[in-house]
């Protein structure tokens with residue numbers, strides 16, 4: 054933390070920087086505050102919780118400025134004040150929990166009288182270890198209802214007698230629990246992912262009935278099965294045990310459908326502010342053809358649809374595209390169309406159909422594929438609005454555009470309080 058003096062062990066040494074791990078804090082920073090979560094330091098979720106919120110915002114904006122300067126070579130960009138999250142805790146609308154057959158023991162569990170044979174876990178990963186899971190009591194980023202639900206699922210799954218999945222042996226049944234909830238409409242989606250085992254389906258059915266009785270706020274329950282060896286909380290096949298199989302959230306005036314596997318911004322209230330900035334930066338006049346790249350369930354495109362001539366969204370997840378069309382129907386939006394597929398291939402198809410006036414691009418953390426950036430340079434929209442959750446890949450992509458585009462403004466957003474992550478909206482204008 055800035056202001057701390059620490060003893061650190063250097064792990065990686067490069068020409069102009071080194072990476073190290075803190076061994077001991079010798080003197081504390083003036084920005085330090087005692088963290089509220091009892092799992093702080095063990096869990097990888099929010100390790101900035103010990104920095105006061107005002108300073109978290111300060112260092113996030115600084116990180117954006119540094120990335121632009123070091124990676125894009127831009128030192129005079131207009132990096133505006135960072136927009137704070139409306140909620141500093143309990144802001145997440147999605148939590149993913151992992152089952153484990155061999156749980157990580159917390160210091161107090163090791164000290165107490167503990168049955169070492171009893172290692173069933175449902176919780177979060179220990180920081181830095183993809184294969185170690187500890188039993189959390191609750192998480193300050195989720196709602197109290199989601200925390201209570203997670204504990205109940207742990208209790209019921211353990212009582213079923215079926216084993217948790219083992220990442221080492223690739224056997225066992227219970228794999229992941231994903232809880233999604235809306236902030237404006239009070240709906241909750243439970244997605245349970247297990248190994249495929251038809252004989253064990255009745256255990257999931259009975260768990261879902263018990264859960265529905267205790268948590269009336271659950272609007273839908275989905276069971277998916279996965280045989281994948283990778284630790285990804287998604288399934289190959291799904292069945293809806295009750296409810297419609299999706300939930301609906303309101304952002305501003307618009308309603309959005311969220312299914313088990315589609316992307317939706319995790320901080321709904323801050324996302325509203327982000328989308329309003331996209332609108333503001335785009336400065337639409339009503340005549341524009343707009344591309345919404347990496348569109349997910351179409352939320353940004355649908356947000357701006359009434360201000361433009363037409364929107365073309367492109368997204369790799371087919372379920373998200375289905376949701377995007379449903380979202381258009383829900384909101385009575387008729388000027389959006391969507392293409393499903395990998396953007397690096399689909400963008401050429403979109404370019405053959407016509408050139409956009411404005412492009413909105415909201416890629417995942419890795420940023421845009423170089424072929425996507427190249428096509429943007431070819432089709433040369435007058436304005437590009439780049440939305441990004443990773444200032445480093447944003448700066449790298451912006452650098453590739455700078456011969457033809459000028460950065461007009463950047464507004465950072467805190468979508469992820471208590472973590473080092475920062476989101477940005479950047480406005481780039483064509484030079485001629």
Ligand SMILES: C[S@@+](CC[C@H](N)C(=O)[O-])C[C@H]1O[C@@H](n2cnc3c(N)ncnc32)[C@H](O)[C@@H]1O
Pocket residue numbers: 316317318346347348349350351352353367368369370373394395396397415416417418
């Ligand atoms: C940061 S999300 C943005 C979603 C959307 N704009 C929103 O605000 O809800 C990035 C999206 O890119 C999609 N994606 C990832 N890789 C992709 C690719 N190669 N081609 C097209 N879409 C991709 C993801 O599925 C995800 O929906």
